[in-house]
Amino acid sequence: MSKVTYIDHTGETRIVTANVGDSVMETAVRNGVPGIVAECGGSLSCATCHVYVDEGDLASLPPMEEMEDEMLWGAAEDRQDNSRLSCQLKVTEGCDLHVTTPATQV
Amino acid sequence: MTDGLLIIGSSQAGVSLATSLRALGYDDPITLLGDENHRPYQRPALSKEWLQGEITNESLMFRTQDYWTEHRIDVVKNERIVRIDKHGDGSGVAHAMSGEEFAFARLALAVGARPRRLLLDGVDLPGVLYLRNADDALELKARVPDVRDVVVIGGGFIGIEAAASLRKMGRSVTLLEAAPRLVPRAVGEETSAYLLDHHRAAGIDVVVDASVRRIVPRGDRVGGVELADGRVVPADLVLVGVGVLPNTELAESIGLACDNGVRVDESAVASDGVTVAVGDCANLPNPVPGAPEGDRVRFESVNNAIEQAKVAAYAITGRREEYAGIPWFWSNQGEVKLQIAGLSSGHDNTVVRAEPDRGRHSVLYYRGDRIVAADCINHPLDFMAVRGALAKGLAIPRRAAADASTALKSMTVDPATLVAAD
Numbered sequence: 001m002s003k004v005t006y007i008d009h010t011g012e013t014r015i016v017t018a019n020v021g022d023s024v025m026e027t028a029v030r031n032g033v034p035g036i037v038a039e040c041g042g043s044l045s046c047a048t049c050h051v052y053v054d055e056g057d058l059a060s061l062p063p064m065e066e067m068e069d070e071m072l073w074g075a076a077e078d079r080q081d082n083s084r085l086s087c088q089l090k091v092t093e094g095c096d097l098h099v100t101t102p103a104t105q106v
Numbered sequence: 107m108t109d110g111l112l113i114i115g116s117s118q119a120g121v122s123l124a125t126s127l128r129a130l131g132y133d134d135p136i137t138l139l140g141d142e143n144h145r146p147y148q149r150p151a152l153s154k155e156w157l158q159g160e161i162t163n164e165s166l167m168f169r170t171q172d173y174w175t176e177h178r179i180d181v182v183k184n185e186r187i188v189r190i191d192k193h194g195d196g197s198g199v200a201h202a203m204s205g206e207e208f209a210f211a212r213l214a215l216a217v218g219a220r221p222r223r224l225l226l227d228g229v230d231l232p233g234v235l236y237l238r239n240a241d242d243a244l245e246l247k248a249r250v251p252d253v254r255d256v257v258v259i260g261g262g263f264i265g266i267e268a269a270a271s272l273r274k275m276g277r278s279v280t281l282l283e284a285a286p287r288l289v290p291r292a293v294g295e296e297t298s299a300y301l302l303d304h305h306r307a308a309g310i311d312v313v314v315d316a317s318v319r320r321i322v323p324r325g326d327r328v329g330g331v332e333l334a335d336g337r338v339v340p341a342d343l344v345l346v347g348v349g350v351l352p353n354t355e356l357a358e359s360i361g362l363a364c365d366n367g368v369r370v371d372e373s374a375v376a377s378d379g380v381t382v383a384v385g386d387c388a389n390l391p392n393p394v395p396g397a398p399e400g401d402r403v404r405f406e407s408v409n410n411a412i413e414q415a416k417v418a419a420y421a422i423t424g425r426r427e428e429y430a431g432i433p434w435f436w437s438n439q440g441e442v443k444l445q446i447a448g449l450s451s452g453h454d455n456t457v458v459r460a461e462p463d464r465g466r467h468s469v470l471y472y473r474g475d476r477i478v479a480a481d482c483i484n485h486p487l488d489f490m491a492v493r494g495a496l497a498k499g500l501a502i503p504r505r506a507a508a509d510a511s512t513a514l515k516s517m518t519v520d521p522a523t524l525v526a527a528d
Contacts, residue, residue, distance in 0.1 A: 026165060032173040034129065039408055041148045042165075043155065045436035045445055046409075047490065067443070067486060073515065074490020 002095045004028070008035045009103040020093050024086035025049040035101030042087035044068060048105040049086040050075040054098035058082055061089060077102035109209040110135030111422065112200060114187050114356065115216030116146040118408050119385025121168045122415035123214055128177045132423050136179045137208060139200075141186040144240050145171070150408060152243035153267040154438050158274060166240075182208075192360045196380030212422065215357055215368055215376070215383040216415075219350035219406065224259065228321025233328035234344045237264055249343055254278060257331045257341040259318060261288040263437045265347035266305065270440030272345075273310050280339050281305070282316035282331065292435070294450055296458050296469045297481040301442065308440055352387045352404060365389055367404040372428035374418035382418040385411040393429045394449055395499065403449075407435050432496040434489075441465070445486065447493035448479030459488060459510035470507055475524050477502045491515040503528035 002018045004027050018027040028036040028049075037048035044067050053061065061084065064072075068088050072079045086099065111127070113120045116138045124138045140146065147166040155161045174181045185202040192198035192213065200208040221236040223229070235246055246268075254277065258269045261283030269281045283290075287298035288305075306312050317334035321344060324330070330338040354364040363369040363377035367389030374382045374390070392401040393413070413431055420427040435446040453471035460467050468488040471479040477496070482489035491514035495502055501521035502514055505528055 022165070030167060030170045030173065032125070032169060032177065037412075039412055040436055041150055041408075043150070043436065043438055044486075045438075045443070046434075047486075070486040071490065073487060074494055 002091050002093060003097075004091065005096075005098045006033045006035065007098065007100045009101065018091040018095075020091055022091050024051065024089040024091065024097060024099060026087075027091060028086065033101075035105070036086060037105040038087060039106075044071060044085065044087065047071040047075045047085060050077065050079070050102055050105060051084055051086045051089075051099035052080060052102070053082045053084050053089075054100070055082060057097050057099075060095070060097075064088065075102070076104045076106055109197065109211045110137065111212050111214060112137045112139065112208050112210035113214040113216055114139055114200065115218055115385070115387075116140030116142075116181065116183075117149060117216065117218055117385070117411075119218070119387075119411035119415050120214070120216035121146050122412045123216060123382075123384055123418055124179050125169070125177075126416050126419035127422060128179065130419055130423050132419070134211065137182060137210070138174075138179050139182040139185055139187070139208065141184065142239055142241065143184040145183065146181060147240060149239065152240065153237055153264055154271055157243060157247055157268065157271045187356060190356055190360050192378075192381075196378065198360075213381045214418065214422075215381065215387060216385050216411075217353040217356060217387045219352045219386040221346070222349045222351050224318075224346050224348060226318060226320050228323060228328070229346070231321055231323055231328040232326070233342065234321055234346065236346050237268055238350070246343075246345065250275060250277070253342040255340045256280070256343045256345065257282065257339050258345045258347065259331065260347035260349070261285070261312070261314070262347055262349060263289065263292065263439075265345070266301065266439045267437060268345055268347065269310050270305065270308065270442070273308060274440055278311075279309075280311040280313065280331075280341075282318060282333075282339075283312070283314045284316060284318075286315050288312070288314070293444075293446070293481045294453070294456060294469055294471065296456060297444075297467070297483070300467045300483060301439070301444075304442055305439070350386065350406060352389070354387065357381075357383065357387075365402075369402075372417070372430075373421040373426055374414050374429065375421050382421055384414045384418050388414060390414065390429065392449070393431050393433065394496075395430055405433060407433065409434050432493055434493055441484075443484050443486075445482045445489035446479065447482070447489055448477075448496050450479040450481075453478055455504075457504050457507045459485075459507065459514075461485075461510050466510075468510075470502065470504075472504060475501070475504065475528055476521060477507075488514050491518070494518075501528075 040046040189201040352367040357368040368383035450471040457470040466485040467483040480492040500518040
C-alpha cells in the first residue's frame with residue numbers, strides 16, 4: 001500500500017492512501033486535503049502545490065527539472081532546500097512519503 | 107431541514123464554490139448540479155495532455171466520491187435546468203428538463219459559457235466539431251485515428267492548443283485565423299508574432315487574415331474548408347474554436363441584470379442582492395487593484411473561477427469580501443508554455459525579453475512607467491516575478507527589464523523610487 005502523510009503549517013496531520021501513478025498533488029486535491037491549491041491541475045503553470053518534503057524522503061524522489069525549479073522561485077511562501085511542487089511527485093508502489101504544506105499557496 | 111444552496115453548474119467555478127463553502131464551515135445542504143453525464147472534472151487538459159493520451163480520465167476528476175459524500179455535497183449529474191421559479195427572498199425551485207425539481211434556499215449560477223457557433227454553409231456536416239466539454243473531447247479523440255487532414259477554425263487558445271496537440275499526434279493541421287494575428291484578444295502583437303513563427307516551424311500551416319466562406323462536403327461528411335479566395339483546404343475533420351458566449355438565459359429569466367454575462371458586484375452577488383454568479387458566466391468589476399472605476403470584465407479562466415468562488419462563498423456565509431487580485435492565465439501549445447500575468451489592456455509600451463536559444467520570450471506591458479502585465483513563453487521565472495510584483499504593487503523599471511540576462515525578480519522596486527530614465 002502506498003500512502004502520503006500531509007502535515008499542515010499548524011502541525012495537523014492527514015494520512016491518505018494513494019494510488020500508484022497519481023501525483024502527490026492529485027492525491028491531496030481529490031481527497032480534499034487542505035493546503036494544496038493546484039490551480040493549473042498539474043501542468044506546471046501556477047506553483048500553488050508547493051510542499052516541503054520530509055528530509056528523510058528527499059533522496060527517494062527524482063531530481064527536479066528546470067521548469068519546476070524556476071516555478072518554485074515564485075512560490076507564495078519562500079522555497080527551501082526541501083521544496084518541491086507536489087504535481088511533479090509521483091506516488092510509487094509502497095511509498096510512504098511525508099510532506100508539509102506551507103501556510104499559503106497564493 | 108432547509109433546502110440549502112443549489113449550485114447550477116459543476117465545472118471549476120461550481121466545484122470551487124462548493125468546496126470553499128465547506129472549508130469555511132458552511133453547514134447547510136449543498137447541491138452541485140451539472141448537465142453532463144460525468145462526475146465533476148477539469149477541462150483545461152481536454153485540448154492538451156488528455157487529448158494526447160498523456161493523462162487518464164481519472165486524473166481529470168476534481169474530487170473522489172468519498173470527498174463529496176463526507177462533505178455532504180450532493181453531486182447531481184445529467185440534469186439540465188430549463189426553468190426557475192424564484193421568490194423575493196432568493197429561494198425557489200429549479201425545474202429540470204427531466205421533470206425533476208430542485209428546491210433551494212439560495213441559488214448560485216456557475217453555468218459557464220458555450221462555444222460560439224459558426225453560421226456558414228456546411229457547419230452541420232459530420233466531422234465538424236467544437237471543443238468545450240468532455241463529450242466534445244471524447245468525440246474528437248475517437249475520430250483522430252481515422253483522420254489525416256485537420257482544419258482548425260479559430261486561432262485563439264483552444265484552437266491553437268488543439269492544433270498543436272493534433273500536430274504532435276502526427277496529423278496534417280491547418281489553422282485558420284480571421285484576424286491578422288493569432289490570439290488577438292488575449293495577447294499583444296509581439297507574442298502573436300512569436301506564436302505564428304513557432305507553430306509554423308512546428309509544422310502547422312497557419313493562415314492569418316483567413317476568410318472562411320463555407321465548409322464543403324465530401325460525400326455525406328466534411329471534405330474541406332473553402333476560403334474567400336476560392337482555395338479549398340482539404341479536411342477529414344474541422345474543429346471550430348471561435349470563442350464562447352456566456353450562458354445568461356436562466357439568469358435573464360429570473361430578472362437578473364445581464365450584459366456580456368450575469369452582472370455581479372465585487373462579492374459575486376447578482377442584481378437581486380442574493381443570487382451569486384461565478385466563473386465564465388459572470389460579468390464582474392475589474393479586480394485588478396487600481397483599475398478604472400466602473401470597468402467591468404468577464405474572464406474565461408481557472409484562476410478567476412477559483413478566486414471569484416472564494417468571495418462568493420464568503421457572501422453566502424454572510425461575510426463581505428471583495429474580489430481583488432492579479433488575473434493570470436496559461437496555455438500550453440505543444441512546446442510552447444505560455445503564462446500571462448495581469449491584463450495588458452490600456453498598455454502604451456512594451457519591453458521584450460527574448461532568449462531565442464532557450465525558446466524563451468517574454469513581453470512586458472507598461473502603462474507609462476508602470477508594468478501592468480506580461481506574456482511569458484517558456485519563462486516561468488519572468489512570469490512569477492511579474493505576477494509577484496503586480497500583487498505587491500511593485501514596479502519593474504523598463505530600462506533594467508530590457509536586459510534579458512538579468513532576473514526580473516532582482517529588479518522590483520517601490521514605484522515611488524522610479525525616475526524618468528526608467
